[in-house]
Amino acid sequence: SASVARYALVLGDDALIAAQRLGELISSAPELEEDVALANIGLDELGQARALLQYAGRADGRSEDDLAYLRDEAEFRSAHLVEQPNGDFAGVIAKLLLFSLYQRELYAALTGSTDNYLAAVAAKAVKEVRYHVEHAVTWTIRLGDGTDESHRRMQGALDAVWPYLDELFEVADFADLAADGTAVDASALRTAFDTALDVVLDEATLTRPDVPAIRARGRYGEHSQHLGYLLAEMQVLARKHPGAAW
Amino acid sequence: SASVARYALVLGDDALIAAQRLGELISSAPELEEDVALANIGLDELGQARALLQYAGRADGRSEDDLAYLRDEAEFRSAHLVEQPNGDFAGVIAKLLLFSLYQRELYAALTGSTDNYLAAVAAKAVKEVRYHVEHAVTWTIRLGDGTDESHRRMQGALDAVWPYLDELFEVADFADLAADGTAVDASALRTAFDTALDVVLDEATLTRPDVPAIRARGRYGEHSQHLGYLLAEMQVLARKHPGAAW
């Protein structure tokens, strides 16, 4: 249905934009092993994005590429968190920590969806995301509990992305789908998320940020100012060569 | 003539790309006064670019915007130097120092062009560029002769842009135009440039870089890898709304 398609778009756009940001990093990581790891995570996110966009496009016959390359900014449904620029390595890890902990809860719940396609995507993704969480947690602890500088940077990075966290747990317009078991009620994931996060922050000697959440409405097509630049770059060939196949 | 148009494009593209890079900086300078100054310089470059592109477009009826917004990367004629990313403030100043010293010699010589339009553009530009040189020189000296950190950064920035310097003084395909007094023989400007630069470097306690020049062929449409990104961003609206007026 159209509303399931809209829901798949929300999840798919988050994954797509997260993958695009990770794609920017390749060959710039602090170690080669980390280049490999970040590319892995990016590939997982890209795979999830493709599965979800393919599903979203079925409703009106659009391909994954139509959706990725030919939508305008206001038609995207990504959250502000994944749109944020990478910043330094602590910024990458802070974003990954929050996003992967959220995705872990999300996909775990979605494996029980009454929609078989979504349940199947979630079943695959939940295994992938387990590794993302592990990776983000390991680095959060290393950086938080490493040197003074790394602690300062990690705390700063966490503070910087914190305002964009709440949006992930907003239900947006999918109450009906959540009620009939198709979609996940994102607000119900928050407690498990917070519990898991607190354990990590504690071991990393980091403090839960005390900065106000922003009123982010990416689910309604109102995006952070970074998305326009990201899309201009991502879509440049599709815009220049309308109708071409690649 | 077509070859005068091609020559105007070379000069105009340099100015346009330089202006675009300066436009990225606004609201990010180390002081508000510097935001004002860099915007001034950017506006001067943009004005020169417009005058030159208007002239270049006359040959085949293209407007300044057709040339700025609808050409592909390989049709641009800018030098690699102006395409380089800004980097930190020392990077901005290093690029401005080399480019403005070059432009000062270039426009001074071009005021004597047998082409009245080019001579008029040069007559206006030469006054503007005098200020750019002064600004770049002042900061080069401040940074070179400031703190250890600023010295290190300024020298590093100079070393980083140095490989792209030689291209500015290559004659490219305009020997005929230079012979008949329309164009400037860029290679003849190098001595005056070097003399002026050495004075600045000396006062700034900086060393003339000892790094190899690269084989840059921007004048033939072979650009640094940065230009594609710059154009994707600059041209995004024109590409998305073909034929629209603004």
Added chain:
Amino acid sequence: RDRQDRFDETVAAESRIEPRDWMPDAYRKTLVRQMAQHAHSEIIGMQPEGNWITRAPSLKRKAILMAKVQDEAGHGLYLYSAAETLGVDREDLTEQLIDGSAKYSSIFNYPTPTWADMGAIGWLVDGAAIVNQVPLTRCSYGPYARAMVRICKEESFHQRQGFEILYELSHGTDAQHEMAQQAINRWWWPSLMMFGPPDDQSPNSARSMAWKIKRFSNDELRQRFIDMCVPQAEILGLDIPDPELNWNAERGHYDFGPIDWDEFFQVLKGHGPCNALRVSHRRRAHEDGAWVREAAAAHAEKQARTAA
């Protein structure tokens, strides 16, 4: 006593208070707060428009926009200078801005997702600023009044440019027209909030009016702005997103719908879509520039030593 009388007489006579004149502490504090907030707004206000300089759709528009953002930096500089005549330090004011404790106009915490926002900011935000600021050219504090004369002249130029951008879009392709309409829809209500809370919730207004810093109440200025915009929107061919907007012949003004003050206070408290971005951008520019400012100071000191 004497000093107070002289101050009161100067204000009453529509003369100007100058930096060396005695003035009540509360007057000074009110002015410092207002001028600093005004300066900060100009500086933060560079960002929403700076966002489109590299993507401006024509070279002419790019030049106009660059010049406009540059003017805003200039306005910030005048206003900091004017504030410094009251004994505050620009560096302290900057610190307050980047640590998030200083206020600036909440309007700049909204994003600029499309080019049409450049038009809407010029037409509506600069339009509202002008309505707010023209009376300030007669402010009782001399340096502030004089700064406002110059600033208002430039702002009205900016407003016309914003109008032109919207006119061009409104009469362009369907997609452009829609882009313009969406921008108006986004900026209309926030621009009405620029005049501050309703008079009955604006406790300090009366005192500012007595001191002739302020000349008209928030609601008066807001009404003036609305009355000005409605006919302009007709020329633009764009709709103002208020179904209750109606000419009231009796009042001689347009009636308008209720303003969502809850949103206003949310944004003011830091929950706006761009609060975090605006302050962190400013902070980063300042911090990234620290080594540059240190270098300039070190070099100046060396020069001074050599000269001595």
Added chain:
Amino acid sequence: RDRQDRFDETVAAESRIEPRDWMPDAYRKTLVRQMAQHAHSEIIGMQPEGNWITRAPSLKRKAILMAKVQDEAGHGLYLYSAAETLGVDREDLTEQLIDGSAKYSSIFNYPTPTWADMGAIGWLVDGAAIVNQVPLTRCSYGPYARAMVRICKEESFHQRQGFEILYELSHGTDAQHEMAQQAINRWWWPSLMMFGPPDDQSPNSARSMAWKIKRFSNDELRQRFIDMCVPQAEILGLDIPDPELNWNAERGHYDFGPIDWDEFFQVLKGHGPCNALRVSHRRRAHEDGAWVREAAAAHAEKQARTAA
């Protein structure tokens, strides 16, 4: 004497020299140089293709390209490990790379201005790499030979993907076909230079062949590559930019035009269009990562202390 004999016999018998075996110093040095250069080439080689990950024109191509660049990082890691079996340290090798003293394949000093370069790199550069590397799977040094087995398998996968990109472009719109042809024009000659200077200017080749590190001469491999490409180019519907390319029935090979070795040596000496960019990108990644590596070390040390 004995050791040398045993070494010579192992090599002659096509057995493998293993890390703990005795080997001549010159053999060790040659291998270290070659393996380090090979590893560096993989690492630097991530950049020309990394340049198009964010701009890949379909999600499928984006995924393939990301996976490919990731493979290159992986190859670099195997090769550094293989080099470490000879007693060198990866950190030292990295230092040599970022201070510009180490060599890597000159081919990566060319830019990738269009998407078609992703095709040309896959088809030609990876193609040339395979021709160079397949014989290395029988290299006399065991760890290198084994690394090459795995790497070659992935490279041939990459080459097929490059061929597919070009095929798609060649049979797409006129603009796409032209983009593909231009890319071939740009990459053809540099890819021929990947086999190194002509045999008569390659003094160390004979020794490497005696040691069974190298199996074929530069010119033999180059010819093999050309013979392989010509029919593939026909399938692609793209021209190889060499007017002198002609089947020579007598030789049973394609004849080809003269190679501009002057350009080769210019690029080798650092004047290539991207030499400065490639090394400085690597240096920046390394330097920007210093605080991260320090943090990881500090944390590991704390953990070790707690455990003790």
